[in-house]
Amino acid sequence: MRRLGKIWTFIVYLFLYAPMIVLFVGSFNNGKDLSEFEGFTLANYADLFRDSHSLGLLLNSVILGLASAALATLLGTVAALGIHSLRGRIRSLVMTLTNIPLVNPEIVTGISLSLLFVFIGRYMLGTENILGFGTLLIAHVTFNLPYVILSVMPKLRQTDPSLMDAAQDLGCTPLKGFFKVLLPQLLPGIISGAIMAFTMSLDDFVISYFTYSSKFVTLPVEIYTYTRKQIPPMFYSMFTLMFFLILFVMIGMNIVQARDEDRRKKHIKA
Helix, strand or coil, X not given: CHHHHHHHHHHHHHHHHHHHHHHHHHCCECCCCCCCCCCECCHHHHHHHHCHHXXXXXXXXHHHHHHHHHHHXXXXXXXXXXXXXXXXXXXXXXXXXXXXXXXXXXXXXXXXXXXXXXXXXXXXXXCCCXXXXXXXXXXXXXXXXXXXXXXXXXXXXXXXXXXXXXXXXXXXXXXXXXXXXXXXXXXXXHHHHHHXXXXXXXXXXXXXXXXXXXXXXXXXXXXXXXXXXXXXXXHHHHHHHHHHHXXXXXXXXXXXXXXXHHHHHHHHHC
């Protein structure tokens, strides 16, 4: 039975990662057709690093991801602190409202935000060209916030509520006590939330498609234009590099979580 479980697990992971294996092999293919390997080459990677347009789109996605992750982490941490201070049904209600963006279809969120931005631009600011980096940033922060809140809340529940009282008894101001005592306890959850927010932002297409303009285009939106024609082989190289970037980020997040769990177990035993 155990062997059957291992075989089934292997099949599931093979199914999940088979597309990435095909892309990885295709990034070194000398031909343009993924169905036929014509020889090993690094030309696709060379073409990628010579293409300033594609690198510029990737840079746009990274800038947007970092900016939205930073803002979402800041706002999400503050929101988690506020939610944690609530009690009873009010906290449950607020958490339910927080979780709605997670289960809401992305196309609904994207269209709703697009209509909101157009309304604000046309009737409040008197402009037809409100869409751009600002609207993209707001949209990405909006759907990233729940991930940060859900990452920080468990750390708040694990934290001894008497720590802040003890710090203030020893002479700390509330602000100093937060940075010296509470923040280090929450840091693993904050880092996990920030990494999750960055990866979700870097990957997003649907919401970005409804809130972008030609003034600031992200890589996933640009890739959509290639869906009805053959994708240039250099993009296989870019997809491969992005996959390994996200893989390393997720490994880092798991290491942070594992270290925090080990530290917490040692603290409990002590």
